[in-house]
Amino acid sequence: QQKVQQSPESLIVPEGGMASLNCTFSDRNSQYFWWYRQHSGEGPKALMSIFSNGDKKEGRFTAHLNKASLHVSLHIKDSQPSDSALYFCADLSNYNVLYFGSGTKLTVEP
């Protein structure tokens, strides 16, 4: 049972463009959400967390959380080829366990 549904499966954006990634979670009691990025051949690395409704901005990255609609998103402004990677959203459970979505493969074309 997938606790976190992630879309799209893959995304291609031009360099300088905006990339938007989406997740829907199933547990209304969830409080903490994370975005992770994984470059080829490496382990995932944390990008940012969000736990309050609304937007959280860190540089070119903005996370948005809407608990009422069980939705979290990540927007990457001015996308760079180095942003090409696999992106995961994750829902932190009460037992300090992260449940990951299936991932979005982002390709930024020069």
Next chain:
Amino acid sequence: EAAVTQSPRNKVTVTGGNVTLSCRQTNSHNYMYWYRQDTGHGLRLIHYSYGAGNLQIGDVPDGYKATRTTQEDFFLLLELASPSQTSLYFCASGTTNSDYTFGSGTRLLVI
């Protein structure tokens, strides 16, 4: 620098064979986790631990055992490996409500 180190990096074994994947963290984190990564499924939790001697069952535990011998060391054991266990395995460590630190992964092929 705090880190999570996994070994081996690559492993090939035959069906029915025994495999042990190792993970050591130098982050002084209480929590450690084993995930498997497969295309289309993302990262799925196999086992996790709150501390030395503690073991918790994750979402996909069948065919896997784990043991946390010390604060630093967490092992994943496949006693009768099957081709369905061919995957990329990640170990991670973390503290309460913090991000995880992942290792570089172990790629396992069961033939």
